[in-house]
Amino acid sequence: MATYQINVNGQHKEVNVDPSTPLLWVLREELKMTGTKYGCGISACGACTVHLGGIATRSCVVPISLIGDRPIVTIEGIGQDPVGHAVQEAWIERDVVQCGYCQSGQIMSAVALLKATPKPTDTNIEESMGGNLCRCAIYVRIREAIKSASGQLK
Amino acid sequence: MLANHRLVVRRVFLFILAVSVSWIALSTVGAFRNGKASPTDPKLADGLAAWEQVYSVLTSPRCINCHTATNYPQQGDDRHRHFANVVRGPEGKGVPALNCVSCHQSENADSTGVPGGPNWHLAPLSMRWQDTNDQILSSAVVCGAVTDRSKNNGLDGPGLLKHHEAEPLVLWAWNPGTRPDGTMRALPPLTHAEFVAATRRWVEAGTPCPRSK
Amino acid sequence: MRPALKFVDDAHLTRRSFLRASAAATGGLLVSLYLDLPAAGQEGNQAPPQKVYPPDAFVHLRPDGKIVIQVNRLEFGQGVYTSLPMILADEMDADWSQVVAELAPAADVYKDPLFGIQMVGGSGSIAHSFQQYRELGAKTRAMLIAAAADRWHVTPDQCRAANSVVSGPGNQSARYAELANDAARKSMPENVRLKNPSEFRLIGKRVRRLDSPAKCDGSQKFGLDLELPGMKIAVIAHPPVFGGRVKSVNDSEARKIGGVRDVFEKNLLARRATLPLRVVMTRQWPGSLLPTGSLLNMSFRIWHTHQWSL
Numbered sequence: 001m002a003t004y005q006i007n008v009n010g011q012h013k014e015v016n017v018d019p020s021t022p023l024l025w026v027l028r029e030e031l032k033m034t035g036t037k038y039g040c041g042i043s044a045c046g047a048c049t050v051h052l053g054g055i056a057t058r059s060c061v062v063p064i065s066l067i068g069d070r071p072i073v074t075i076e077g078i079g080q081d082p083v084g085h086a087v088q089e090a091w092i093e094r095d096v097v098q099c100g101y102c103q104s105g106q107i108m109s110a111v112a113l114l115k116a117t118p119k120p121t122d123t124n125i126e127e128s129m130g131g132n133l134c135r136c137a138i139y140v141r142i143r144e145a146i147k148s149a150s151g152q153l154k
Numbered sequence: 155m156l157a158n159h160r161l162v163v164r165r166v167f168l169f170i171l172a173v174s175v176s177w178i179a180l181s182t183v184g185a186f187r188n189g190k191a192s193p194t195d196p197k198l199a200d201g202l203a204a205w206e207q208v209y210s211v212l213t214s215p216r217c218i219n220c221h222t223a224t225n226y227p228q229q230g231d232d233r234h235r236h237f238a239n240v241v242r243g244p245e246g247k248g249v250p251a252l253n254c255v256s257c258h259q260s261e262n263a264d265s266t267g268v269p270g271g272p273n274w275h276l277a278p279l280s281m282r283w284q285d286t287n288d289q290i291l292s293s294a295v296v297c298g299a300v301t302d303r304s305k306n307n308g309l310d311g312p313g314l315l316k317h318h319e320a321e322p323l324v325l326w327a328w329n330p331g332t333r334p335d336g337t338m339r340a341l342p343p344l345t346h347a348e349f350v351a352a353t354r355r356w357v358e359a360g361t362p363c364p365r366s367k
Numbered sequence: 368m369r370p371a372l373k374f375v376d377d378a379h380l381t382r383r384s385f386l387r388a389s390a391a392a393t394g395g396l397l398v399s400l401y402l403d404l405p406a407a408g409q410e411g412n413q414a415p416p417q418k419v420y421p422p423d424a425f426v427h428l429r430p431d432g433k434i435v436i437q438v439n440r441l442e443f444g445q446g447v448y449t450s451l452p453m454i455l456a457d458e459m460d461a462d463w464s465q466v467v468a469e470l471a472p473a474a475d476v477y478k479d480p481l482f483g484i485q486m487v488g489g490s491g492s493i494a495h496s497f498q499q500y501r502e503l504g505a506k507t508r509a510m511l512i513a514a515a516a517d518r519w520h521v522t523p524d525q526c527r528a529a530n531s532v533v534s535g536p537g538n539q540s541a542r543y544a545e546l547a548n549d550a551a552r553k554s555m556p557e558n559v560r561l562k563n564p565s566e567f568r569l570i571g572k573r574v575r576r577l578d579s580p581a582k583c584d585g586s587q588k589f590g591l592d593l594e595l596p597g598m599k600i601a602v603i604a605h606p607p608v609f610g611g612r613v614k615s616v617n618d619s620e621a622r623k624i625g626g627v628r629d630v631f632e633k634n635l636l637a638r639r640a641t642l643p644l645r646v647v648m649t650r651q652w653p654g655s656l657l658p659t660g661s662l663l664n665m666s667f668r669i670w671h672t673h674q675w676s677l
Contacts (some may be wrong), residue, residue, distance in 0.1 A: 001625075018625060020265030025652035030316045034592035035585020038651065042334055043268065044238050056251040061266040065258045075585035092579040098444030100582030101589055109251035118248035128251040130239035136444050 008033070009077025019065035023057075026064050027074060028153045035075040035104050039133070046132035049105040050074050055110035075104035083149075084111050090149035093112050098136035106132050110146050119150055205266045207344060207352035209320075212283060212300070216327035218290065220275075223282035231340050233288065246276035254260020262331030269339070271326035280305040297363035311357035318353045321323040420499055422507045424476045426455065428500065428547040434459075435467045439477035439496060440487040442470065442578060447492045449577045451500050454493075456580065457569040458504030458562060461543070462531035468577045505559035507550075514549035515541050526617045599628060626650045 004018045008031065027033045027050070036059060039047030043058040050059045053070030074118045078084030084122040087110050090096075097103050106129070113120055120128070125143050134142070187218035211217060217234075219228040227236045243249040248256065270340035284298050291299075299305055300314070309317060318324055328346045344352065356362070427435040430511040435613045436455050442448035446543075452468045455461075471477040482493040508528055515533040517524045518541065525536040531543040581587035606612065629647045 021652055022266055025650070028592075029650050029652070032594070033585070033590065037589070038591060046238075049251075051257075055253060056256050058257045061257050061268045061286075062259055063263050063265050065232060066263060066270075075583075079584055085342075088583045089578075091583045092575065095576050095579065096581040097576065097579050098446075100444065100578065100587055103582050104585050107583060112251040124249070127239075127241050127243075127249045127270060133251045 002065070004067065005069075006064075006067060006150055007069070007071040009080070010071075011063065015062055015064070020063050023050065023052070023059040023062050023064055023067060023072070026040065027059065027072075031074055033074055037101055039102065039105070043144055044107060044131075044133075045102070045105070047055050047102050047105040049108040051112065051133070052077075052107060056109050065127055073108075075108060078108060078111055085096050086149045087145070090145040094141055094145045094148060096141045096145045098138055102132060102134045102136075106134065106142055108144070110149070114146065114150055142147065155257050197359055198362055201349060201356050201362040202364055204352045204359065205297055205362065205364065206293060208356055209348065211327075211342040211344050211349050211352075212296060213290050214327075215340065216330050216342055217324075218283050220323075221277045221281055221283040222288070223279065223286045224285050224288065227276055228288065235288075242276050246278055248275075257330050262329070264332045267332060267334030267336075269326070269331045272322045274323070284296035292366070294364045294366040297361075298366075301361050301363060311361050314361070316351070319350050418478060420503055422503050422510075424471075425476070425500075426459070426507050428543055428550075430544055430547070432462075432465050432542065432544045434461050434465050434531070434543070435468050435469055437471040437477070438468055439471045439479070439485065440492045443487070446491070446576065447487070449574065450493060451496060452577065453569045453574060454497060454500040455504035455507075457567055458501045459508045460528040460530065461504075463569055463574065465531060466577070501561050502559060505561055506555055508548040509559050510553040511543055511554045513545045513547050513553045518546075518549065518554075534546070599647050600651055626652075631657075647676050 004016060004017050004026075006013050006015065006026075008027070013031060015026055017026055017030060024038060027036050028038070036050055037047040041060050045063040046058065048058050048060040049056050051057065051073040052059075052062065052067065054135060074079070075111055077089055084107070084123070087107055089105060096106075104107065109132050110127055113124065115138035117124050117128075120144065125146055129139075129142060129146070174300050212221075215228075215231045215233055219230075219233055222228060222242075225242050226236060226240060227242075229236045237254070240252055240254070241249055243253075248254045254274045254276070257268055259268070259270040260272050260274075261270045262268070263270055281299065282291075283299065290296075303310065306314070325346065327342050330341070332338055342349065388469070414524075424439045425439075429435065435454065436452040438448055438451050440447045440451065447458055448468050448470070453463075453467050456627050473485060475485075479491055479495050480499050482489070482491065509523070510525045512526045512528055512533055515526055515535060519526075519535045519537075519539045521535055521537075521539075527534050532540055533543070533546060534540050578587065613632055616632070619626055621630055627648050
């Protein structure tokens, strides 16, 4: 066990966990922040996506010991960001969610895409979002909502 | 007239001799550069043998999985396409939301089975060692690519040696971490020390390349 | 007459209760009506018992104007969290912007009207609850209008309702929230007029899903997010082939991991070939890795049975 100081959504947190514990479980079980989801545990589905040091990161495979002082942003905090807020609004406007389990990860990835590429093409969207799986298969609406958030659609 | 004729003949002979010697000399030098020399020269033969050792490491999975000619990296000892639809991206670092560093951190994460090293990314296409069907290129072709300074980031022989000795992502191949199931990833066929020694012998022989088949 | 329906957990209903206002704890209208059913619940009846659903188990009008509607199904993306409230709100002439949906707790009143168990599936949510929710909405509307008619000394058919407001013949007007307590004292009508489909304002129209916001900001809880005091978590290690049985297990490494409480073999069903291994832990990590076998050195032997050809 070791103590780690981390910055989550702008707030300082201290956790005492085994160094090998992935960030996902630190968020969910230590900090009780269950918005970030466990879908596969092997970085294959994207449901665990958070922003680490500004980069979309799969929290299920990153041990707390490798976080360092990089700030963490989760789905609970992304609404404070103007791009995050726009994405959430577009998601609601276009009724993107069905069961909703993948959507935390989808939104975090979409925000990362839009921050890097404000006007993404279909290819940009497919490449960047292609690692976020949705069993309800709502991919078409996700693409529409991303374009809507980017201002490309009315 | 006979004396002039002899003089002319001698001069022509000397000229031809000079040209021949020059041509042989230049060819030999050129052979060091582009592998067209005869392997009967013992130093050359040793250099070529050393290259084959280097080639065996470069084409082992721990190295070649990131030296692809395609839009994606490979993974595993069977070199299958990397999962999660990750792609190369414009700089070999993935694309937004799916960067290499979205999962691969600066060190191995053995508890979760994800390998890691500083600045994890794909080798550029100029350093591809496979074809677009994921088939490994021949020893001659890989050697040509590795020694082409317009493609290899400007590295000369000593530069290549240093790269093999000290580049962190190269060193990673001998500390590749454990898979998610807890087993260790397979190491390259030589130890790092053997790899560096082979590289040194190859560089000292003038980085010769085998003849293309 | 004896009431024929039994309610398991509903504290508001007693066996002999009639219309009752439950304004004390929560305020507003909680219509509690218990209708006697002829011959319902008796064994051996030829006709299936006619089910009546008390609106109070489904609709709660809060003093602040919010209308909380209980959804008798699980929402898993198919949209009933939005569509069933739409159906009720349409017949009720409620202001849709004030509608809040809740997933109903476990109780008999929320059973599927056709299948008789509380469930979701078989594409039955709208098919079996469409009429039910329409009637609930219409009955609640009727009671609100009856309350307004009383207040204004007019007849119900002189009143109209729209958007959570009842209007009287002489420009009188009252919001549903104001009428709720009085409406709670009215008797639930046995029969109500349902809308002609041409009168639908919500059914068949585009509305936004009610569950979107919570699913977009991480606040929606799913099964995995549940935490109860003293809760343990079990993960199961399955044989890699159908018909396999555990031959041996070396769990010493697994037991060393903090939080792992026990590792044991347990038959799921008698006489079945597959015998999964259970690992019980107090937290999810690293248990999610244990079934991969790395920390549980398991070997399986294949048991050929006559029932399966492998």
